[in-house]
Amino acid sequence: MTKNHTTNPLDFIRTLARIKLTKDARDRMRVVLAAYADMHVLPAHVPQHRSIPNLLWVFKKRGTYASFAALVLIVATGTQATLASEKTVPGDILYPVKVSVAEPVALALSTSGEEKAELATKFASRRVKEASELSMQGKLDVKTAVELAARFDTHVNVISKEAASIEAKGSVSEALVVRTDLEKDLSESAAAFTQPTSDDEEAPSENDDTSTIFTAHIHAKTRVLAKEREELASALAVQVASTTAIAAIQDEADEGDEPTAALLMLPEDEDSATNTPATSTEPEAATERTFRSFFFKGTPGSGWSKDASSRYPN
Amino acid sequence: MDQDDTKAYFLQVHDTYADDIFRFCYLKVSNRELAEDLTQEVFLRFWQALREGTTMRSERALLYTMARNLVIDWYRKKKESSLDALSEQGKEFAGEDRHDVEVTAEMEEALRAVNQLDEPSREALLLRYVQGFSPREIAELSGESANAVSVRLNRAIKKVRAIMHSDDQEPHH
Numbered sequence: 001m002t003k004n005h006t007t008n009p010l011d012f013i014r015t016l017a018r019i020k021l022t023k024d025a026r027d028r029m030r031v032v033l034a035a036y037a038d039m040h041v042l043p044a045h046v047p048q049h050r051s052i053p054n055l056l057w058v059f060k061k062r063g064t065y066a067s068f069a070a071l072v073l074i075v076a077t078g079t080q081a082t083l084a085s086e087k088t089v090p091g092d093i094l095y096p097v098k099v100s101v102a103e104p105v106a107l108a109l110s111t112s113g114e115e116k117a118e119l120a121t122k123f124a125s126r127r128v129k130e131a132s133e134l135s136m137q138g139k140l141d142v143k144t145a146v147e148l149a150a151r152f153d154t155h156v157n158v159i160s161k162e163a164a165s166i167e168a169k170g171s172v173s174e175a176l177v178v179r180t181d182l183e184k185d186l187s188e189s190a191a192a193f194t195q196p197t198s199d200d201e202e203a204p205s206e207n208d209d210t211s212t213i214f215t216a217h218i219h220a221k222t223r224v225l226a227k228e229r230e231e232l233a234s235a236l237a238v239q240v241a242s243t244t245a246i247a248a249i250q251d252e253a254d255e256g257d258e259p260t261a262a263l264l265m266l267p268e269d270e271d272s273a274t275n276t277p278a279t280s281t282e283p284e285a286a287t288e289r290t291f292r293s294f295f296f297k298g299t300p301g302s303g304w305s306k307d308a309s310s311r312y313p314n
Numbered sequence: 315m316d317q318d319d320t321k322a323y324f325l326q327v328h329d330t331y332a333d334d335i336f337r338f339c340y341l342k343v344s345n346r347e348l349a350e351d352l353t354q355e356v357f358l359r360f361w362q363a364l365r366e367g368t369t370m371r372s373e374r375a376l377l378y379t380m381a382r383n384l385v386i387d388w389y390r391k392k393k394e395s396s397l398d399a400l401s402e403q404g405k406e407f408a409g410e411d412r413h414d415v416e417v418t419a420e421m422e423e424a425l426r427a428v429n430q431l432d433e434p435s436r437e438a439l440l441l442r443y444v445q446g447f448s449p450r451e452i453a454e455l456s457g458e459s460a461n462a463v464s465v466r467l468n469r470a471i472k473k474v475r476a477i478m479h480s481d482d483q484e485p486h487h
Contacts, residue, residue: 009474013428015421016444019337021350026332029354033328036358037321042365168365 038231039172043164089130090144099151107158117162117178121185124155128189128218135211145214156182156221160228172232179229186222320364327373328357334374334445335381341425341440342385352388356381378445378455427477435470442467 021029085094085102103123110116131148134140159182167175335356340349359380363370370376428436434456441447441455449467453460 009427009471009478010443012420012424012478013439013443013474015418015424016341016428016440017337018418018421019340020333021336021353025336025350029332029350029357030325030328032354033357033361034321034325037317037324037361040361040365042317042320 038234040167041164043168044160089133090148091134091139113162113166114174114178117159117166117182120155120158120162121182124152124159124182125185125189127152127155128186131211131214132189135214140210140214142210145210149214149217152218153221156186156225160225167232176229176232179225179232183222183225183229186218186225189218324357324361324364327360327377331374331377332357335377338378338381338440338445339385341444342437343388348388352381352384355384359384375451375454378441382455423478427474430477431470431473435466435473438463438466439470439474 085098088095088098103119107116107119107123110119127148131140131145134144159178163175163178163182166178332353336349336353339352339356340346343349343352356377360373360377363376363380368376428439431439437456438452441452442449447455449463450460452458453463456463458466
C-alpha cells in the first residue's frame with residue numbers, strides 16, 4: 001500500500017461493487033435466457049400422471065359404467081368387436097365401442113408421452129374422417145358435427161398436454177416432432193375433408209354448411225397448433241440450429257404449412273375421398289407413413305411409395 | 315401470469331440482478347468465464363422455479379441462494395477432480411484474472427485484504443458491503459442467526475483494518 005487511500009476499510013471493500021458483467025456478456029446471456037424461456041414454456045396446468053390403474057377413471061369420468069360392461073364383453077369375446085368397431089362412424093352400433101372403449105383403453109395402456117400423442121393424433125384424424133364420410137353420405141347433422149368436433153378437441157388437448165410435458169422434460173426436439181406430426185396429420189385430414197364436399201354437387205346444402213363449419217373449426221385449431229409449433233421450432237433453432245436432424249424436421253414442418261396443395265397431388269387421397277368407408281383408412285395409413293418416413297427415416301420422397309406402405313401395414 | 319408476462323418479468327429480474335449475481339459468483343470463484351456460466355445457470359434455474367410455481371418471498375433471496383448452492387456444488391466437483399487446486403482457491407485475483415475484469419489497483423488491494431479472511435467472514439463482509447445485504451438477510455442465506463452474522467462482520471472489519479495497517483507498514487507484497 002504505497003498509495004494514498006482511504007483508511008476506512010469499508011470504503012475500500014466497497015470498490016469491489018464496481019465488478020460488473022461486460023455489456024456483451026450481459027446481452028448474450030439475455031438472449032440465451034429469452035430463448036430458454038421460449039423453449040421451456042410455462043405449463044398450462046400441472047401435468048397429471050395418469051396410468052393403467054386409472055383405467056376405471058376413464059369410465060367414471062364419463063359417468064357410464066355401461067362402457068365398462070362393454071369392455072368386459074370385449075375381453076370375453078376376444079378382440080373381434082374392437083377390431084370391427086375400427087371403421088364405424090357415428091350412428092353405427094359399434095361406434096360407442098370405438099370411442100368410449102377401444103380408444104380410451106389404447107390411450108390408457110400406452111406408456112410413453114410420444115406414444116400417447118401419436119395415438120391421440122390418430123384418433124383426431126379419425127374424427128375428421130368420420131365427419132368426412134358422414135358428410136359424403138349426406139348424414140352429417142349439426143349434433144353429430146358438434147360431437148365430433150368436441151371429441152376432436154379432446155384428442156388435440158391430449159396431444160398438446162403430452163407435447164408440453166415432453167417439452168417440460170427438456171426434449172424439445174421430440175416435442176417438436178409430436179407437434180409437427182399432429183399439425184401435419186390434421187392439416188391433411190382437414191384438406192381431405194374439404195375435397196368431397198366441393199366436388200360432390202349432389203350433397204345437400206345443409207350438410208354442406210355443417211361440414212363447412214366443422215372444417216373451419218378443424219382449420220382454426222390446426223392454425224393455433226401451427227403457431228405453437230413455430231414458436232417451439234424457433235426457440236429450438238436458437239439453441240441447436242446446427243443439428244441436421246432438426247433442420248430436416250423444420251423443413252418438413254414448413255412443407256406442412258401448405259397441406260392442401262400437397263394433398264391435392266396425392267392419388268391416395270382422391271381415392272379415399274370418393275370411395276366407400278371400407279377404404280377410409282387409406283389416408284390415415286398414408287399420413288402415418290409420411291410421419292414415419294419424414295421423422296424416423298429422413299427420406300421425405302419415399303413416404304408415399306409402395307415400399308413404405310408394405311413396411312408399415314395399417 | 316401467462317407465458318409472455320412471466321418471460322418479461324424473468325428478463326426484468328435478469329436485468330436487475332445479473333451484475334449482482336455475477337459479482338457474487340466472481341468474488342467466490344475468481345474466474346470471469348466461470349462466473350458468467352454460473353450466473354447464467356442461476357437464471358436458468360430461476361426460470362425453472364417460475365415454471366414450477368415455486369413460492370418465493372423475494373426473487374433476490376432465491377437468486378443468491380441458487381448462486382451460493384451452485385458455487386458450493388462447483389467447489390465440491392472441483393475438489394473431486396483436483397484436490398491440490400482447492401488450496402489455491404480464492405487467492406488468485408491479482409494473478410491470472412487481472413485482465414478478466416477491469417480491476418483497479420484499489421480493488422486489487424481490497425481483494426487481497428478480504429481474501430485473507432476465512433470464507434464465512436469473507437462472504438458476510440462482501441454481502442454486507444458490496445452487495446448491500448442486511449445482517450438479517452445474510453443470516454437467512456447462510457443459515458446462521460443475525461446476531462452471529464453481526465459479530466462475524468465486526469471481527470471481519472477489524473481484521474481487514476489490521477491487514478490494511480500491516481500493509482501500510484510493509485509496502486511490498
